[in-house]
Amino acid sequence: MKTLPLSVNPPLFIPFIVAGDPAPDVTIDLALALEEAGADILELGVPYSDPLADGPTIQRAAARALDGGMTLPKAIQLIGAMRKKGVNIPIILFTYYNPVLQLGEESFFALAQENGADGVLIPDLPFEESGPFRELGERFGLPLISLVAPTSKQRIERIASAAQGFLYCVSSLGVTGVREALPETLGDFLREVKRHSRVPVAVGFGISAPGQVAMLKEVCDGVVVGSALVQKVEQLAPRLQAPDEREAAVAEFAAYARSLAAPLREAYSSR
Amino acid sequence: MMERVPNEYGRFGDFGGKFVPETLMLPLEEIEAELDKALADESFKQEYIRILQHYSGRPTPLTFAPNLTRQVGGAKMYLKREDLNHTGAHKINNAIGQALLAKRMGKKKLIAETGAGQHGVAAATVAAHFGMDCIVFMGEEDIKRQELNVFRMKLLGAEVVPVSSGNRTLKDATNEAIRYWVAHCDDHFYMIGSVVGPHPYPKMVREFQRVIGDEAKEQFLAREGKLPDVIVACVGGGSNAIGMFYPFLQDDVRLVGVEAAGKGIDTPHHAATITKGTKGVIHGAMTYLLQDEYGQILEPYSISAGLDYPGVGPEHAYLASIGRVRYESATDDEAVAAFQLLAQTEGIIPAIESAHAVAKAVELAREMPPDETVLICLSGRGDKDVQTMMRHLGAREGEDIATVR
Numbered sequence: 001m002k003t004l005p006l007s008v009n010p011p012l013f014i015p016f017i018v019a020g021d022p023a024p025d026v027t028i029d030l031a032l033a034l035e036e037a038g039a040d041i042l043e044l045g046v047p048y049s050d051p052l053a054d055g056p057t058i059q060r061a062a063a064r065a066l067d068g069g070m071t072l073p074k075a076i077q078l079i080g081a082m083r084k085k086g087v088n089i090p091i092i093l094f095t096y097y098n099p100v101l102q103l104g105e106e107s108f109f110a111l112a113q114e115n116g117a118d119g120v121l122i123p124d125l126p127f128e129e130s131g132p133f134r135e136l137g138e139r140f141g142l143p144l145i146s147l148v149a150p151t152s153k154q155r156i157e158r159i160a161s162a163a164q165g166f167l168y169c170v171s172s173l174g175v176t177g178v179r180e181a182l183p184e185t186l187g188d189f190l191r192e193v194k195r196h197s198r199v200p201v202a203v204g205f206g207i208s209a210p211g212q213v214a215m216l217k218e219v220c221d222g223v224v225v226g227s228a229l230v231q232k233v234e235q236l237a238p239r240l241q242a243p244d245e246r247e248a249a250v251a252e253f254a255a256y257a258r259s260l261a262a263p264l265r266e267a268y269s270s271r
Numbered sequence: 272m273m274e275r276v277p278n279e280y281g282r283f284g285d286f287g288g289k290f291v292p293e294t295l296m297l298p299l300e301e302i303e304a305e306l307d308k309a310l311a312d313e314s315f316k317q318e319y320i321r322i323l324q325h326y327s328g329r330p331t332p333l334t335f336a337p338n339l340t341r342q343v344g345g346a347k348m349y350l351k352r353e354d355l356n357h358t359g360a361h362k363i364n365n366a367i368g369q370a371l372l373a374k375r376m377g378k379k380k381l382i383a384e385t386g387a388g389q390h391g392v393a394a395a396t397v398a399a400h401f402g403m404d405c406i407v408f409m410g411e412e413d414i415k416r417q418e419l420n421v422f423r424m425k426l427l428g429a430e431v432v433p434v435s436s437g438n439r440t441l442k443d444a445t446n447e448a449i450r451y452w453v454a455h456c457d458d459h460f461y462m463i464g465s466v467v468g469p470h471p472y473p474k475m476v477r478e479f480q481r482v483i484g485d486e487a488k489e490q491f492l493a494r495e496g497k498l499p500d501v502i503v504a505c506v507g508g509g510s511n512a513i514g515m516f517y518p519f520l521q522d523d524v525r526l527v528g529v530e531a532a533g534k535g536i537d538t539p540h541h542a543a544t545i546t547k548g549t550k551g552v553i554h555g556a557m558t559y560l561l562q563d564e565y566g567q568i569l570e571p572y573s574i575s576a577g578l579d580y581p582g583v584g585p586e587h588a589y590l591a592s593i594g595r596v597r598y599e600s601a602t603d604d605e606a607v608a609a610f611q612l613l614a615q616t617e618g619i620i621p622a623i624e625s626a627h628a629v630a631k632a633v634e635l636a637r638e639m640p641p642d643e644t645v646l647i648c649l650s651g652r653g654d655k656d657v658q659t660m661m662r663h664l665g666a667r668e669g670e671d672i673a674t675v676r
Binding site for chain 2 (some may be wrong): 006050072123124126128150
C-alpha cells in the first residue's frame with residue numbers, strides 16, 4: 001500500500017465545522033481554537049444546497065455559509081488561509097460530490113493540494129463509485145476517507161481494506177445530528193470494523209457529550225464531533241461576528257471543544 | 272442497436288449509478304436483488320397485472336381525438352388515457368409494482384415523496400390496499416398548490432409531512448424522504464415516484480411503467496395497422512415518458528419529451544433540465560440538472576408541481592445524449608392554452624403536466640400531413656389543477672373566473 005501523508009496517531013479528536021459559518025474569517029479563528037483545544041484532525045465542511053447525509057443543524061449552517069457566498073473553491077482557499085494563520089493539524093475537506101464534479105476532479109485535487117489540504121471525504125461517493133477518484137487523489141497525495149455504516153455488513157471488509165488515513169464509522173442509521181442515545185450494538189460494530197481495518201477507526205454521527213466520548217474511547221481510535229460543535233457555532237454566531245465579543249466567544253467555543261476531547265486524553269494517559 | 276441499459280453498475284451510458292451515503296448501499300443492493308428475482312418470477316408479474324386490471328382499471332383506452340385533430344388540421348391525434356387510471360394518473364402503475372415488491376421483501380412501511388401529490392396519493396392508496404403504513408413527504412409550497420391531494424392522502428390514512436427546507440417543493444421533499452429512509456431503512460421501503468434516484472430505482476420504475484407503452488403499441492397497431500409517427504410525453508422526472516417510450520425505442524418512431532419551460536427557458540424560471548441543464552449528481556444519480564457554476568442545485572419553476580424538478584431520470588439524460596429522444600419544452604402559458612383546448616374540444620381535462628405534452632403535440636401535428644399520426648401520453652387528469660387554473664386565468668386576464676373562456 002502506498003504511504004499517504006495523512007499519518008495520525010490515536011486517540012483522535014476530529015471536530016467538524018462548516019467553511020464560512022457564520023463567516024470565512026470566523027472559520028479561521030475557530031480552526032485555530034480547535035487546534036489549540038487538542039484537535040488531531042479538522043474536518044472542514046463545504047456547504048451544499050442539498051446535503052442528503054446531513055440533519056437540520058448542518059443544513060442550517062450550510063445555508064448560512066451559502067448566503068455568505070461560500071463556494072467549493074473558496075472553502076479550499078480558506079484552508080490555505082488557515083495554514084498562513086498557523087493551523088498545522090491535518091485538514092480533511094468534507095464535500096458532496098456534485099460541487100467537485102463542477103469544479104472538475106483534477107482541478108479540485110490540484111487546488112486542494114496547493115492549499116494544504118490533507119484528505120477528502122465525500123459522503124455521497126460510495127466505494128463502488130469511487131475507484132478512479134480515489135486513484136486520482138493518490139496522484140495528488142490526497143487520501144479519500146472511506147465510510148462504513150451499520151448496514152455495511154459484508155461490505156466492511158472490502159471498504160476497510162482500501163481505507164486510507166482513517167476509517168470513518170457512521171454510528172447509527174440516519175443523518176448527522178445530535179442523538180440522545182447511540183445504539184447498543186455500536187460496540188460490536190466498531191470491534192468488527194477494527195478487525196478489518198489497517199488504519200485508525202473513528203466514529204461519528206450523533207456524538208455530542210463527553211460521556212459518549214468516554215464510552216467510545218474503549219472501542220475505537222477516535223471520535224468525530226460535528227453537529228454538537230456546529231450547534232455551538234450557531235448559538236455563538238452573533239457574538240462571533242461582533243468585533244469586541246469575538247475573542248470571548250471563540251474562547252467559549254474552544255472550552256466546549258476541549259470538554260468533548262478531554263475523555264480521550266484521559267484514555268491516552270491511562271493506557 | 273442500442274446497448275442494454277442499465278448495466279450492472281446501474282449506468283445508462285455515463286448516467287445513473289448510485290451516489291448515496293454508505294448507509295443506503297445495502298438496502299439498494301437488497302432491492303436490486305429482489306427486483307431481479309421478481310421480474311423473472313411469472314407469478315409476481317401475474318399478480319401485478321391482475322391488480323392493474325381489477326383495481327386500477329387497466330388497460331387504459333387509446334382514444335382518438337377527432338375534434339382536436341380537426342381543429343389543429345394536421346396529423347391524426349391519439350391519447351393514451353392514463354388519466355383514467357384509479358387515482359387519476361399513471362403513478363399508480365409504479366406504486367402497485369413497488370408495493371408488491373415491498374410486500375415480497377416483508378416491509379410494511381412505505382416512504383414516498385410527492386410534488387403534485389399524484390404519487391403521494393398513489394402511494395397512500397396502495398398502502399391502504401395492501402394494509403401498509405405510509406408516510407409522504409411534500410414541500411410546503413406544493414401543499415399550498417395541491418391542498419386537495421393533501422387531504423386525499425390523509426383520507427387514505429397516510430401521514431403527510433410538510434417539508435420546509437429549500438424552495439419547499441419536490442426536490443426538497445425528495446431530500447427529506449431520502450434522509451428519513453437513511454434513518455429507517457431497516458424496516459421501511461422507499462417508494463420513489465419517478466425514474467430518478469439511485470440504481471435500481473430508474474430501472475425499477477421503468478419496468479413498472481412500461482405497461483403504458485406496451486399497451487399503447489398493441490392498441491395502436493390494432494387501430495391504425497401501423498405504429499404512430501410521433502409520440503409525445505411530458506418529462507419532469509420522466510416516468511410516464513419512459514413508460515411510454517421504452518417499448519418503442521427500437522422502432523422507427525419519433526419520440527419527443529416535453530419539459531416545463533415555466534416563464535420561458537431564457538428566464539431563470541423554468542424546469543427544463545435537459546434543455547438547459549448540465550451534467551451532475553442529484554438524488555443519487557448522475558444526470559442533467561439545473562445548477563450554478565459551483566454545483567449548487569438551482570430551484571426550478573413550473574406552474575405544474577409535477578414537473579417542477581431540477582433533475583431528470585438518468586435514462587432520459589442518456590436517450591438525449593445519444594439523440595434517440597428529442598427533448599423540447601412548453602411554457603406555462605402554452606400548457607394552460609393546451610389544457611383549455613383539450614377540455615373544450617374533447618371534453619377531457621388533462622393534468623397540467625400532461626397539458627405540456629398536448630401543447631407540443633399540437634405544434635408538431637399542425638406541420639404533419641393528415642395521413643400521419645401523433646400519440647400523446649395523457650399521463651393524468653386535471654381535477655387537481657382546477658384551482659391552479661382558476662388562479663392563473665384570473666390573474667392573467669384580470670377578469671372574473673366565471674367569464675373566462
